[in-house]
Amino acid sequence: MDEETLQTALDTAEALCAQRGVRFTAQRRRVLELVCRAERPVGAYEILPQLHTGATAAPPTVYRALDFLLEQGLVHKLETLHAFIGCTHPEHPHASQFLICADCGRVKELENEAIAGSLRSAAQETGFHPKRPVIEVLGTCAQCTHKAESV
């Protein structure tokens, strides 16, 4: 995420939190910034040493901030990677899908209604009530596929 996009994301986050009456503290802002700055999903323990200037912070510090950001839909957790990624459209709650490149590590967030819909109807057939869908596809992105073929 480039510097401009980052600023927009942070401003959006701040506005959303104000609107919702929750506190977007300096620490939460900092964690969101670190997650967004990364090109790839980042683990909690990667963020940790970047929080304190001197000594490194303790795990609960970053997990608490991440929990908050997850609740507010500002970041997503990738269960298959045990890592976090900034949300590209946090304005509204959504069930998204992630395409994870095993080669370069980059992740694309989709918001595909066909997938969400087919999942909903399949669940409905069995009487199941979905709460939180986790859809993560590991594979190879277009760029990396192209590179591999041209070798």
Next chain:
Amino acid sequence: MDEETLQTALDTAEALCAQRGVRFTAQRRRVLELVCRAERPVGAYEILPQLHTGATAAPPTVYRALDFLLEQGLVHKLETLHAFIGCTHPEHPHASQFLICADCGRVKELENEAIAGSLRSAAQETGFHPKRPVIEVLGTCAQCTHKAESV
């Protein structure tokens, strides 16, 4: 899984391994049995103490068996639960979806072509080549929904 289904599952597993020229050792059989006997997904560390009669086995013992069973498609791993479940139709390789009840813990394995298809086409649009889709839906099963409503 009842005793009869379990026996069928173990026999199927044995036949599949023979057919594929891989070894279905006593230990692997035992781990598969323990996974299948459970009503719910089981963690690796739950299986561990049931492996040795006297002292409890070391983690790599069960992880090696589980890795084998995963490779052969005899069990699945639920990423959101860090737990394993026996496959209900291991004869052919498949990309399945899991409905996980947060209430009773039971899991239903689906093999829904509409979901798989919509995911494939969404990926294709972005030039992404899927390798391993992970689709797990947390929610409430029909039974538990019914119970909750009748209270």
Next chain:
DNA sequence: CGCACAACTGTTATAATGTTTCGAAAATGC
């Protein structure tokens, strides 16, 4: 303001999950 309360943060310890490594044992193929 000054106090009461709630929310947030720091710190230590611990739990849960998963891997590396090295060596012994067992099965396989000749």
Next chain:
DNA sequence: GCATTTTCGAAACATTATAACAGTTGTGCG
């Protein structure tokens, strides 16, 4: 039998996540 490959045992270690408790900061109200 004997070399080769595969599997298994065991110890140590790595990574991810949570529990518990004390301190600090911010907020609202009189």
